Amino acid sequence: MSKCDLSIELDRPDQLYKIGDTVRCTVYVSVDKNVTCDALTITNMWKTHGKGNRDKETITEEELFKGEWQAGEYNYSYSFELKEGPLTYHGHYINIDRYIKVRADIPWAIDPKSEIEYIVEKGGLSPEVIPAADKYNNLTANVYSQHKHIKKLQNMIDNPMAIFKYGVIASLVLIAIGSLINYSVFFTNNGFGDPILGFILIAVGIFIGVKMIMKNILFGKVGRVTFEVQPISLRATDETEIRFEFTPNVDLDVNKITFSLVGIESATSGSGTSKHTYTHEFHKTECELSRKGILMRDFPVIERATIEIPEDAPHTFQAMSNRIQWTIQASMDIDKSPDWNREKSIEILI
């Protein structure tokens, strides 16, 4: 069996590049006997690693060589312009790294391969590069239908009456099923199910019902709230404007109103029943708008604020099992009442 070794060398020893740069590399091939290569393929790709299941995507793939290698050393130059995200990111649960991988397809043998990492940082983006570089902010928007579900959920969160309606229905259904189980166990001869399960369902139903009623009382006090964030797609150091308006239906004793910019990593790992999603808040900037005081009934409350995206903020990233998400959260701490909270997703571009 012939021996075929592959290795890759980048033109920069620190392996560090910026968006807009040209990455140059050399692939070295060493064979000790004559060998046929069906394809020497070079792949430019990204992969995630960390707590979540691994996601990856090929950015470009090209064939460098096909044919017969005589025993000896060969080298092949390859270069590409770095106009694609994602950027290198090393977080707590999620890491995103870029790789150049080379593989020789040798018939009837285990294919030799080699891989090298390179670091991609934000760079001096030229305008024509920006659209491609932004691709990985919205990676899943067109690929994974889950994104649509998130939007639906967001719309529902924005509509308190929808939450109340679905919450009450869920509560009544749970109480009804729990009661039915317990009725069948205690009052009929052909009882089905476990009475403990019945009691648990009733308890959960009552808990959800009480929560919904409390929320509805809160919505009744606060009234309809306009919470808008513009723009929702922005870059590091850009500012986004938050508008928060409502007219209380009763006098509200408010401890504070805050807006927060929150960055979260979310990584899903495991399989089957052990599947688990880990979240880590890697950034929180809080901006307190008003201090303790009474907000008078029927007097409009109008709060505006701007939040600046930090210079080192990682861009939004959404893959199957790994996500970096940013939200603007609004919170109103009302005395002797549950807190009022709402959030809007924003997208940080490369």
Added chain:
Amino acid sequence: MNNIQLPFAHLNLRFNPFGELTRQQRAVTAIVELEDLPEHFSKRRIAIQFVGKQGRGKSTHLIALHKQFNNSPYTQIYIGDKPTFNSNPFQFIDSIELLPASRRKKLYSSIKMLAITTHNDLTKELQSAGFKVISNIISVGNEQKIKKIFDSRIELARRNIGSLPHIDINTVRTLITKFNDDIRAMEHHLYDVFQQLQEIGNVKV
């Protein structure tokens, strides 16, 4: 100015060894004794089940066995999945108990050999479907074996020749005291330890 470096280069590693691995990487790092299990598949209507609690290595055993039959399909079932199975008579199925009983019965009738992981012993239903069942209860209590599992993960993540972070037998004993034989819980703990690790040396938990 940003100061990004190659990941885990300060530990002579390429990634956190206790993060999630791909199926191929899990096959490479698997420390399992399959003994004569592969030979059973020369007979007909054989079902091998790996039974055990979460995090004990059922999937790792199945992956290691699959490595020897990698032309056969391997299906990972997640909660709520409705997987389709091709007509291959030899199937590897991870978390088969997530399929409804009726679907399992239908599946059994269409295949000849089966290797599965399950939390619940499915011997009865497999036998009534005509399979000869070989059950393997998975539990790793042996501290040397656990150490080998960790060493193999760290070795997989190696960046260059030279020394690597080291988990000694006393650290393994401490982990067993904390987590019994739940390897996955130990790995989760070690993930956080490696995230904080500043230099190569003996790992403390």
